[in-house]
Amino acid sequence: MKNLAIYLHIPFCKKKCKYCDFNSYAGKQELVDDYMRALVGEILSYAKAANDYLVTSVYFGGGTPSFIEAKNIADVMTVLRENYCFSISPEVTVEANPGTISAEKLQRYREAGINRLSFGVQAVQDEILKEIGRIHRFADVEKGYFEARKAGFENISFDLMFGLPKQTLKDVEESLEVFIALGPEHISAYSLKVEEHTVFGRLQKEKKLILPSEEEEREMYYLVKKRLKSAGYRQYEISNFAKEGRESQHNLAYWKRTDYFGFGAGAASCFENCRCSNEESLEGYIEKEEKKVYEEKLTKEVIHSETIILGLRLMEGVQKELFFTEKEKAAVKKLMNYGLLQEDNERISLTERGLDLANQVFVEFI
Ligand code: SF4
Numbered sequence: 273m274k275n276l277a278i279y280l281h282i283p284f285c286k287k288k289c290k291y292c293d294f295n296s297y298a299g300k301q302e303l304v305d306d307y308m309r310a311l312v313g314e315i316l317s318y319a320k321a322a323n324d325y326l327v328t329s330v331y332f333g334g335g336t337p338s339f340i341e342a343k344n345i346a347d348v349m350t351v352l353r354e355n356y357c358f359s360i361s362p363e364v365t366v367e368a369n370p371g372t373i374s375a376e377k378l379q380r381y382r383e384a385g386i387n388r389l390s391f392g393v394q395a396v397q398d399e400i401l402k403e404i405g406r407i408h409r410f411a412d413v414e415k416g417y418f419e420a421r422k423a424g425f426e427n428i429s430f431d432l433m434f435g436l437p438k439q440t441l442k443d444v445e446e447s448l449e450v451f452i453a454l455g456p457e458h459i460s461a462y463s464l465k466v467e468e469h470t471v472f473g474r475l476q477k478e479k480k481l482i483l484p485s486e487e488e489e490r491e492m493y494y495l496v497k498k499r500l501k502s503a504g505y506r507q508y509e510i511s512n513f514a515k516e517g518r519e520s521q522h523n524l525a526y527w528k529r530t531d532y533f534g535f536g537a538g539a540a541s542c543f544e545n546c547r548c549s550n551e552e553s554l555e556g557y558i559e560k561e562e563k564k565v566y567e568e569k570l571t572k573e574v575i576h577s578e579t580i581i582l583g584l585r586l587m588e589g590v591q592k593e594l595f596f597t598e599k600e601k602a603a604v605k606k607l608m609n610y611g612l613l614q615e616d617n618e619r620i621s622l623t624e625r626g627l628d629l630a631n632q633v634f635v636e637f638i
Contacts, residue, residue, distance in 0.1 A: 274326070275359070276327050276530070277327075277328060277521075277526070278356070278532065278533050280330070280333070281534065282336070285334065289405040291466070291467070291470055292470060293469055294334070294335065296336070307554060307558055308340075311535055311536055315535050318535075322533070325356075326358065327352070329522035330365070332345060332348075332366045335367075336369045336392075338367065342384070349364070349386070363520070364387050364388060365520070366386050366389055368390065368416065369391075370408040371409075375422070378423035378425070379423050387426075388425070388427040392406075393410075393413050393447075395432070395433060395443065397439075397446070400436055400439055403436070405471065414454070427458070429460060429520065430460075432451065433464055434462075434496065435464040436483075437472075439492075440484070440488075441492060457515050458515070458519070461511055461512075463492075463493065500513045507587055510585050510630055528582070529542070531544060534549070536550065537553065537554055538550055547567070547568045548568070550563045576594075577638055579594060581637055584621065584630070584633065588621060589619040590621075591618060592615065604620060606636075612626035612633050
């Protein structure tokens with residue numbers, strides 16, 4: 273049987289963060305029940321196609337999955353378990369916003385088979401959290417984290433953001449120290465990207481958004497890498513760090529081009545080399561019988577190029593024999609001369625400098 277990853281999009285949030293351009297909505301809680309019904313319908317409609325597959329990971333992302341009732345999540349898990357084949361120990365993650373969980377909710381998650389939590393912590397300074405429009409304060413993180421441990425969660429991930437307005441290198445250092453002291457198994461560290469249709473996008477247009485300089489932002493990234501390494505977190509992807517054996521199986525499935533289904537508004541799937549995505553709007557997703565709005569059969573060339581680009585995101589890189597066209601061989605040679613790629617006997621991977629300029633590397637293999 274082949275492996276399958278399943279992503280479930282829960283697009284509800286209490287409040288929209290100032291930097292967020294994800295497909296998520298605040299103030300639409302009255303649609304939760306209808307949405308979950310539509311989601312279950314979509315899950316059921318694909319069950320037959322997945323007959324020969326074993327589900328190795330499930331990921332509830334959003335939005336804020338922890339904002340809705342735990343029963344909604346548990347019911348989806350029941351439907352999945354009853355209609356799909358699962359591997360012996362699948363990774364089942366819920367993205368949790370520290371301001372939206374309780375001991376009771378966590379207990380319910382455990383009973384539903386959720387075994388991993390991903391906390392959107394972002395920073396430990398309340399002024400910064402407020403500045404970026406998060407609803408939680410750092411005290412909520414600590415409370416939620418200890419409650420999660422008490423409920424039996426042994427696999428927890430924290431998100432860290434850098435390059436934020438009013439954030440200094442010292443702030444990032446402080447966040448890292450607190451993260452390390454708490455000791456989640458996994459840390460994802462992302463640099464702020466200002467997107468057009470967000471509050472930050474508007475402020476930037478009005479020249480009212482003051483961000484750290486590019487050099488400062490890079491310093492922050494170097495600090496993250498160095499400090500996490502010394503604390504025993506192995507960088508396994510451009511933005512991801514994990515303690516031994518705690519890499520995110522779900523994200524690895526994407527980077528290794530394992531088949532995946534994405535269910536929910538705006539979710540994307542790549543199954544048997546067919547890529548498709550769903551209607552984005554909540555109302556449209558609920559009402560339309562056909563959720564799919566885009567479908568593309570991937571050509572051999574696209575699959576090959578994706579395998580290289582996604583694989584290069586991983587520190588382990590990709591097998592040398594994958595670079596077999598003359599164009600690819602020439603690109604590898606050039607990028608090695610620039611110090612962006614390196615090789616060992618079997619594989620080719622990004623160098624430290626290549627990590628910084630990854631997009632420039634990827635462009636060579638499109
Ligand atoms: S909680 Fe996440 S999905 Fe919701 S608005 Fe904030 S960043 Fe976006």
